[in-house]
Structure formats: C-alpha cells, structure tokens
Amino acid sequence: MYKGQSGMWSWLFHRISGLGILLFLFIHIVDVSMLSFGPGVYNQSVVLFxxxxxxxxxxxxxIAVLYHTFNGIRIMAIDFWRKGSRYQRAMFGIVLAATIIVFIPMAYYIMGPAFQWLTQAPHAATTGH
Incomplete structure (x- = not known):
C-alpha cells in the first residue's frame, strides 16, 4: 500500500476523474437525445446550463478532463520512459500544476456569465434617462 504518497493519490484522482467523465457522457447522451422531442423541449433543457x-x-x-489527460500522459511516461518511475513524484506535481494553470482561465470563462450582474452598471443611473 502507498500509505498516502503521490502514487496513491494519483491513482485515486485518476479513477475519480474517469468516473466523473463517464457520468458526464451519460448526461450528454440524455441532453442530445432531447433533440428527438423537438426544438422547444431541447431549448428548455439547455436553459439548465x-x-x-x-x-x-x-x-x-x-478539471476532471484536464487532470485525467495530464495524468494519462504521466502514466505513459512512467510506462515507456526508462527513468519514469524514478521521477513519478515530480511528474505528479507537474500534473497538478498544469491542471491548475490551464483550469484558471477556463474557470473564468465558464463562471463569467454567472457573475455578469457584478459588472453591469444600472443604465438609468449612468445614462441620465
């Protein structure tokens, strides 16, 4: 047993992220199948987003897709690079850092519309009408 070291956490996060991606696939199939009920039903279902x-x-x-992707590359490096297992802990840190660095701009893009009310000025007060 790894007893809490990077290999155990890497394995656990990889499995959880894979299950999350699989769950999304099922939700995506249901979402797309709403098209078969007509555009009105589909448009109502898309409002949920x-x-x-x-x-x-x-x-x-x-974050699940990013981590799963970067960790998959790390796993391939460990499998196919002779010194991969020696550097697996450092590569795990790189995976976490890369996941966070790429995630931050995506989080801003995804959550930005949810916080539009913070950036909108009241038009009656600013235009004088």
Whole structure:
C-alpha cells in the first residue's frame, strides 16, 4: 500500500476523474437525445446550463478532463520512459500544476456569465434617462 504518497493519490484522482467523465457522457447522451422531442423541449433543457450549480458541475468536468489527460500522459511516461518511475513524484506535481494553470482561465470563462450582474452598471443611473 502507498500509505498516502503521490502514487496513491494519483491513482485515486485518476479513477475519480474517469468516473466523473463517464457520468458526464451519460448526461450528454440524455441532453442530445432531447433533440428527438423537438426544438422547444431541447431549448428548455439547455436553459439548465445557465444555472450557477450547473456551471460549477461544468467546472468539475473541466478539471476532471484536464487532470485525467495530464495524468494519462504521466502514466505513459512512467510506462515507456526508462527513468519514469524514478521521477513519478515530480511528474505528479507537474500534473497538478498544469491542471491548475490551464483550469484558471477556463474557470473564468465558464463562471463569467454567472457573475455578469457584478459588472453591469444600472443604465438609468449612468445614462441620465
């Protein structure tokens, strides 16, 4: 047993992120199948994606995909690079750092519309009408 070292956490996060991506796939299939009920039903179902809770779930999906991708590259490096197992702890740190660095601008893009009310000025007060 790894007893809490980077290999155990890497394995656990990889499995959790993979299950999260699989769950999203099922939700995506249901979402796309709404088209078969007509454009009105589909448009009503897509409105759900504007809720803050759903945007947070989208963020969870983004971080799961990013981590799963970068960690998959790390796993391939360990498997195919002779010195890969020696540097697996450092590569785990790189995976976490890369995930966070790429995630931050995506989080801003996804959550930005949910906080539009913070940036909008009241038009009656600013225009004088």
């Amino acid at each position: 504007d809720y803050v809770v759903v945007r947070l779930l989208s963020l969870a999906l983004v």
